[in-house]
Amino acid sequence: MTIRIETDIRLPARSRLTAVISTAVTRLQRSRRPALYAAKRRRSAWFDSANGAQGTASDPTPRVPSPPHKHERRTVAPVCGSLLLAAAHICTAQTTADLSRTQARAVTGGETVKPALRNPTLYGKARCNDGTPFTFFIQKGYESTRQSKEWVIYLKGGVFCDDDAFLCSERARNLTTTAPQADGFLFDWQRQGILSDDPAQNPDFYKANHVYAAYCSSDYWAGSTNNRRPSSGDPVKGWYFSGRTNINAMLDVLMSSFGLTDSSDTNVIWAGGSAGSFGAQLTANQAAKHLPNTFAGGRLRLLKDAGWMPDWNDPSHRMGDSTQSDREMYRDAFAFWGATVDPACKSALADPMDCVLSPGWYDFYKSRGWPIFIQSSATDSAYMTAHGFDDSTPPAEVDAWVDTVQTSMAHVDWLFSSSDATHTIFDDDGGWSSGPMGNTLREVVGRFANGGSPERVTFGERWDACNCGTERIQRVAGIPLSIHDEPLEGAVGRTCAFPETTAKHTVGADHAAAVRSVRRSMLASRECAAPAGCNDRSLSTGFTIVARATDTAVIRDCG
Numbered sequence: 001m002t003i004r005i006e007t008d009i010r011l012p013a014r015s016r017l018t019a020v021i022s023t024a025v026t027r028l029q030r031s032r033r034p035a036l037y038a039a040k041r042r043r044s045a046w047f048d049s050a051n052g053a054q055g056t057a058s059d060p061t062p063r064v065p066s067p068p069h070k071h072e073r074r075t076v077a078p079v080c081g082s083l084l085l086a087a088a089h090i091c092t093a094q095t096t097a098d099l100s101r102t103q104a105r106a107v108t109g110g111e112t113v114k115p116a117l118r119n120p121t122l123y124g125k126a127r128c129n130d131g132t133p134f135t136f137f138i139q140k141g142y143e144s145t146r147q148s149k150e151w152v153i154y155l156k157g158g159v160f161c162d163d164d165a166f167l168c169s170e171r172a173r174n175l176t177t178t179a180p181q182a183d184g185f186l187f188d189w190q191r192q193g194i195l196s197d198d199p200a201q202n203p204d205f206y207k208a209n210h211v212y213a214a215y216c217s218s219d220y221w222a223g224s225t226n227n228r229r230p231s232s233g234d235p236v237k238g239w240y241f242s243g244r245t246n247i248n249a250m251l252d253v254l255m256s257s258f259g260l261t262d263s264s265d266t267n268v269i270w271a272g273g274s275a276g277s278f279g280a281q282l283t284a285n286q287a288a289k290h291l292p293n294t295f296a297g298g299r300l301r302l303l304k305d306a307g308w309m310p311d312w313n314d315p316s317h318r319m320g321d322s323t324q325s326d327r328e329m330y331r332d333a334f335a336f337w338g339a340t341v342d343p344a345c346k347s348a349l350a351d352p353m354d355c356v357l358s359p360g361w362y363d364f365y366k367s368r369g370w371p372i373f374i375q376s377s378a379t380d381s382a383y384m385t386a387h388g389f390d391d392s393t394p395p396a397e398v399d400a401w402v403d404t405v406q407t408s409m410a411h412v413d414w415l416f417s418s419s420d421a422t423h424t425i426f427d428d429d430g431g432w433s434s435g436p437m438g439n440t441l442r443e444v445v446g447r448f449a450n451g452g453s454p455e456r457v458t459f460g461e462r463w464d465a466c467n468c469g470t471e472r473i474q475r476v477a478g479i480p481l482s483i484h485d486e487p488l489e490g491a492v493g494r495t496c497a498f499p500e501t502t503a504k505h506t507v508g509a510d511h512a513a514a515v516r517s518v519r520r521s522m523l524a525s526r527e528c529a530a531p532a533g534c535n536d537r538s539l540s541t542g543f544t545i546v547a548r549a550t551d552t553a554v555i556r557d558c559g
Helices: 013-032 045-050 084-088 094-106 245-256 274-283 283-289 294-297 326-337 342-346 358-368 381-386 397-406 441-449 469-478 510-523
Strands: 111-114 136-139 152-154 209-212 267-275 302-305 373-374 414-418 456-459 496-498 504-506
Touching: 084 496, 111 274, 152 274, 245 283, 267 274, 274 283, 274 302, 283 294, 283 302, 283 342, 302 441, 342 358, 358 373, 373 441, 414 441
Parallel strands: 152 209, 152 267, 267 302, 302 373, 373 414, 414 456
Antiparallel strands: 111 136, 136 209, 496 504
16 A cells, blocks of 8 residues: 655654654554545534534544544655655655645645744743643645735634633543644645635635634633643643743744735734634734734734623523632633733723623724624523523523623624524634625625725624614515615615605615614604614614615615
């Protein structure tokens, strides 16, 4: 049997050998158990976030229990004829042309990177809970023959542990240790969502450089110590909580070895899902420090995928096994990890936990000039389950949660929020294409990344109260209000009267003003009601209406 293997000549000889042997063994196993790798990945929103064992659609690391990963495959020209020859460092005499072809192939696939192994002196402390090396994966993007200046950096999630709300001893192993792939291992990365290289599925970011950081520090990426700390995960030696060190190492290596620059044409999406969303928020200052010009130019953008946590305090619905309010639970967790928040945020806000909970951190980062996009469901499956909500929970208690979430989101500029019990959806094709026609997540994020005007896309049963009157206006007045309706030629300047109301509006750039006026009238007459979180902005946005200054003359058949 001939083993077809490729490794990257930029790596040290020992790392190349390790990668070759790891790849060969995996492929031998696959050849004997092909059915094992034919199963489709399935997502379970809560299991995915609660213990991280399942991973996400774009996650290169395996589930738990973990057979050799299905993505560990690559069809390349043979480099060595057998595993024994490779192990003996034979077949290393390649021509210059051969080396160039090997390097070219290397950058078209995903690459496994463990900074602590590449430079132990600089990055030896970039490690997981158990002390093994932190891992990230990268696939370079190209525009023609030039490496792309667009970057999508996504931090993986998987909740946290603090031996209070969640025991470290019950943590899934793949969230506490290094990824099974060897440093330098090259593979065919089956990415989805915002990390997809399919132009039809991901038109705005398919050419970007894609980075996926494996979460193995259990600390929301915020741990700031380099010594072992007491933990039930290892009662004898303790655990490392080195999330911030891992972020710094990743950014350093991306800039020194993979083409990330702080130039005037660099654009970076700094994102994360679930715990990774908190991580992106909490380490945004580190990204800005590495890329000051990109940040100053408004080209370093923060995307949070299911990481919006209000200041919740209900004794009947605590986080996990905690008996404290979320604020105090997080305070103790940060002490447990030796974690820190952005020093500037800490100085600006009354309580450091305001830099964790929403909307305190949002207001601060917005004031600092950060472009911020929030994706978070009003009934987030993971966060509600973590707080003890289930099918038996009284409706009034569910309503209290939803109202708290919606109220805290009332002044978010860029928002995508459904009433579905979803969680992370950025790195999954299904989630990435979800939402109302013309306002799917990928379309709205694309407009955000391209400097569009703020949009709030809220939809579903739990948001319908905020969208008071939309269907009634359409039904009674016969006026299509969707931004997808074609403009009525010559309509600009015409005055439209809505039946059963006294509201009038001249068709023009701000058609949302008409909708807002009608809804206020309907609210005043008690034809419908809106929860406390519905403000003027909420009244002009929703399932069928998105207020954008660029949409003109979209009301037709009026007057």
